[in-house]
Amino acid sequence: YQREIADRLTAKQLFRVVKTTAATVDLDSETFVRADQVCEWRSPEQLKELLDLELRDGGESESKILQRCRDAIRYSVKTTHPHFFNQLYAGMEPYSLVASFIVEALKPSLYTYEVAPVFTLMEDAVLRKMIEMIGWEEGGDGIFNAGGSMSNMYAVNLARYHHFPDIKEAGLSAVPRLVMFTSQECHYSISKAAALMGIGTKNVYMVPSDNRGKMIPSALELLIKTAKSEGAVPFMVNATAGTTVLGAFDPIQEIADICEKYNLWLHVDACWGGAALMSNKHQHLLKGIHRANSVAWNPHKMLMACLQCSAFLVRDKTNLLQRCHSSSASYLFQQDKFYDVSYDTGDKSVQCSRKPDAFKFWLMWKALGTGELEERVDRALATARYLAEEIKRREGFRLVMEPEYANVCFWYSPPSLRNLPDGPELWKKLHTVAPVVKERMMKKGSMMVGYQPHRDKANFFRMIVISPQASRLDMDFVLDEIHNLGKDL
Amino acid sequence: YQREIADRLTAKQLFRVVKTTAATVDLDSETFVRADQVCEWRSPEQLKELLDLELRDGGESESKILQRCRDAIRYSVKTTHPHFFNQLYAGMEPYSLVASFIVEALKPSLYTYEVAPVFTLMEDAVLRKMIEMIGWEEGGDGIFNAGGSMSNMYAVNLARYHHFPDIKEAGLSAVPRLVMFTSQECHYSISKAAALMGIGTKNVYMVPSDNRGKMIPSALELLIKTAKSEGAVPFMVNATAGTTVLGAFDPIQEIADICEKYNLWLHVDACWGGAALMSNKHQHLLKGIHRANSVAWNPHKMLMACLQCSAFLVRDKTNLLQRCHSSSASYLFQQDKFYDVSYDTGDKSVQCSRKPDAFKFWLMWKALGTGELEERVDRALATARYLAEEIKRREGFRLVMEPEYANVCFWYSPPSLRNLPDGPELWKKLHTVAPVVKERMMKKGSMMVGYQPHRDKANFFRMIVISPQASRLDMDFVLDEIHNLGKDL
Numbered sequence: 019y020q021r022e023i024a025d026r027l028t029a030k031q032l033f034r035v036v037k038t039t040a041a042t043v044d045l046d047s048e049t050f051v052r053a054d055q056v057c058e059w060r061s062p063e064q065l066k067e068l069l070d071l072e073l074r075d076g077g078e079s080e081s082k083i084l085q086r087c088r089d090a091i092r093y094s095v096k097t098t099h100p101h102f103f104n105q106l107y108a109g110m111e112p113y114s115l116v117a118s119f120i121v122e123a124l125k126p127s128l129y130t131y132e133v134a135p136v137f138t139l140m141e142d143a144v145l146r147k148m149i150e151m152i153g154w155e156e157g158g159d160g161i162f163n164a165g166g167s168m169s170n171m172y173a174v175n176l177a178r179y180h181h182f183p184d185i186k187e188a189g190l191s192a193v194p195r196l197v198m199f200t201s202q203e204c205h206y207s208i209s210k211a212a213a214l215m216g217i218g219t220k221n222v223y224m225v226p227s228d229n230r231g232k233m234i235p236s237a238l239e240l241l242i243k244t245a246k247s248e249g250a251v252p253f254m255v256n257a258t259a260g261t262t263v264l265g266a267f268d269p270i271q272e273i274a275d276i277c278e279k280y281n282l283w284l285h286v287d288a289c290w291g292g293a294a295l296m297s298n299k300h301q302h303l304l305k306g307i308h309r310a311n312s313v314a315w316n317p318h319k320m321l322m323a324c325l326q327c328s329a330f331l332v333r334d335k336t337n338l339l340q341r342c343h344s345s346s347a348s349y350l351f352q353q354d355k356f357y358d359v360s361y362d363t364g365d366k367s368v369q370c371s372r373k374p375d376a377f378k379f380w381l382m383w384k385a386l387g388t389g390e391l392e393e394r395v396d397r398a399l400a401t402a403r404y405l406a407e408e409i410k411r412r413e414g415f416r417l418v419m420e421p422e423y424a425n426v427c428f429w430y431s432p433p434s435l436r437n438l439p440d441g442p443e444l445w446k447k448l449h450t451v452a453p454v455v456k457e458r459m460m461k462k463g464s465m466m467v468g469y470q471p472h473r474d475k476a477n478f479f480r481m482i483v484i485s486p487q488a489s490r491l492d493m494d495f496v497l498d499e500i501h502n503l504g505k506d507l
Numbered sequence: 508y509q510r511e512i513a514d515r516l517t518a519k520q521l522f523r524v525v526k527t528t529a530a531t532v533d534l535d536s537e538t539f540v541r542a543d544q545v546c547e548w549r550s551p552e553q554l555k556e557l558l559d560l561e562l563r564d565g566g567e568s569e570s571k572i573l574q575r576c577r578d579a580i581r582y583s584v585k586t587t588h589p590h591f592f593n594q595l596y597a598g599m600e601p602y603s604l605v606a607s608f609i610v611e612a613l614k615p616s617l618y619t620y621e622v623a624p625v626f627t628l629m630e631d632a633v634l635r636k637m638i639e640m641i642g643w644e645e646g647g648d649g650i651f652n653a654g655g656s657m658s659n660m661y662a663v664n665l666a667r668y669h670h671f672p673d674i675k676e677a678g679l680s681a682v683p684r685l686v687m688f689t690s691q692e693c694h695y696s697i698s699k700a701a702a703l704m705g706i707g708t709k710n711v712y713m714v715p716s717d718n719r720g721k722m723i724p725s726a727l728e729l730l731i732k733t734a735k736s737e738g739a740v741p742f743m744v745n746a747t748a749g750t751t752v753l754g755a756f757d758p759i760q761e762i763a764d765i766c767e768k769y770n771l772w773l774h775v776d777a778c779w780g781g782a783a784l785m786s787n788k789h790q791h792l793l794k795g796i797h798r799a800n801s802v803a804w805n806p807h808k809m810l811m812a813c814l815q816c817s818a819f820l821v822r823d824k825t826n827l828l829q830r831c832h833s834s835s836a837s838y839l840f841q842q843d844k845f846y847d848v849s850y851d852t853g854d855k856s857v858q859c860s861r862k863p864d865a866f867k868f869w870l871m872w873k874a875l876g877t878g879e880l881e882e883r884v885d886r887a888l889a890t891a892r893y894l895a896e897e898i899k900r901r902e903g904f905r906l907v908m909e910p911e912y913a914n915v916c917f918w919y920s921p922p923s924l925r926n927l928p929d930g931p932e933l934w935k936k937l938h939t940v941a942p943v944v945k946e947r948m949m950k951k952g953s954m955m956v957g958y959q960p961h962r963d964k965a966n967f968f969r970m971i972v973i974s975p976q977a978s979r980l981d982m983d984f985v986l987d988e989i990h991n992l993g994k995d996l
Contacts (some may be wrong), residue, residue, distance in 0.1 A: 164653035189707025216705025354750025
């Protein structure tokens, strides 16, 4: 046996690795906090050579592995850097990171209370608090998922199951054509869900939005009537609270009225905008959300919980989530256990192993309190407002629209274009500016800001402001830097 | 501005948190390696009181938060403890843990090369190596997912899209009834996928297995004919390589012959058994896997990569994965970027943000080499074989069947039952033994071993052997301990 015991991972080995890790993470902190650069750009071809990706028969020494860790960190984008504004998440929440490390070291998985007692209860506590903030006074149910796309998928499945429970067993082939509604500004996961779930992307009716990106309720009602007149069966509406590009909020109250009138499931995709529920000043953006049947809300976005931290919440109190998704595997969900098996939440999920993401939110919420979370949201929106005013003040910058949330969309005109008359030629030229400025900022590594075309609009920049990640100084930096990078175009 | 700058997360704050974390993780190492106990059992009611789960308006001090971390660790199950055998994963792979920590600290997300250059390339490198081990000489494609259930779901969607590409847009309502086939021993995610995807669980035809748990090919062919005679349209077969309970391998060669004959997509769920591909000695268990259209394989199981690490692999070379799942969001997958956008892999996924799980496998593979991974698989199966022989040797223990993989299933009879004649009364009594032994091991915290009823069989124990997590000493410990805990029953 001696050899086997020696081979088994020992405490000594584990301590060594923890030390190695600490060294690596420390190095990492130095890199990403002190570094001037958000990224050190290398083309795919260059990076392949630098990283030596090939996996071989023989192993490598510890010092070599440590160098590989350093390289992975060095050439990765520092999404936690104060000048990273490229996605709907950014920054580093220290307490959440501590929770992440604990989760990684403990390797829990959330199927049963017996295997994950602490995290099962924490998930429940966080869900209950989020439900309270949504305003479902009777309570509700929920689950943390591997991302907002999955939460939206859950919503579609629950809505369908609520109206047609037989589909779970019998499938869709015997059912009339089902139709769901969402605005043309919604996140692409709604279409992906429809494709995956056999509903079909053509049966996602895209409701027109107004010029601020908000769903037009009368257009929704018209489309519902159209679907009915086609012999199709409407079953749900997705309202977006905080659209991906413009940060627009659909008018939930009016949409809820229509859903009630036509008996449709109302889902609110608040993955991005849900954070406003934390703020007394801004929660009016989601007015009426308590009337939703389900809500998706990602604390890993505006609230800076570590990736991923995505909640799906449902108002139902009849165990719909479990009934819709359960398969009652007897090797996992035995009914002759010695504790209350209602704590075994795994059968609510379409996943089997599932990470305890709620802990990453729970620990930071404990440390900061709701008050500090509210302040952060208020500060982010004040900073976004500051940025919008600066854009209006500065020559060569132009807002796409007044922001009501943390997305600030704008064009930059280099001096050479400033005297062109407003017309197709100007917009054609402006369209080419953002990609070049983006290429230059990446190659310099000074910051990362997204851009995109949108409907009939030429490429514009989209700033995402997340506090305490971003200050007014950073806003000034971004505008100065865009000008520096693009003024010769 | 001064206040804002002071409020922004500073390097100093981050260093402090890294130190706090290091302390916590260190504490954790002490707890889970030196501890005698796999778990310190508390009922849900007790644990709720101990943890103070409520989230409040005010925050808490750092020392209080550190205590909360200690409590979370203390009452969590130590799935990395050498006597944890409860799931299809166990143990701690130090290099993989280092990779996990780096991922958590860097907060990357895998939609585009621009945001995750290093991890995009590493994912590609790992997928290509796994594809090579499957034996797809022409190459293939793939993606890492949030668990094997999602990989199996991807397989169903690809199989459907391959046969009926119009369903993505038009949905299932206009299509004849689609039918898929899997063995009665398969993982429950196959049914969950069928439910979610609108196929319906009734249209998953369960093929009988032989007494070793392997799908019976002639029964498969019969069911295909039945489905056709009903006017339904068969489109895929799922073969399981390493079933969840018995560790059985479906005969892939014979199933592949049938799939070719009837033009059906062949998916192999090798989430658990895929590790045998690493071993020259044991890869015969998956003979014929190179004929599969798709494979699910979870390195987080037998190979001990940190949770989660799950690959979905597909033989297709026509970009089927992307065509099936894409929605071409213009804000993320801009086509006017300055680099080769074929490196933007995000549109292959039904997720939006996605963690770079491949890195957790890449780093440990680099450190250990294929050779060491092979040795570990061989040793795990040798240890499982040792356990089976011990069970046969010891009074009161009885194998459910000879293991061919790392699942060892057996009954334990306390002395009081040993003289009962084989018959319904004995089995009824034996059925009650495992739950009580399980309760006692949990409350003592000495180890965790799963049990379940299975088809017509009374509750039996299922040991999962993963090396270098488990040695022969540990096997002896488990049998001794079961006897100690149950001998008075």
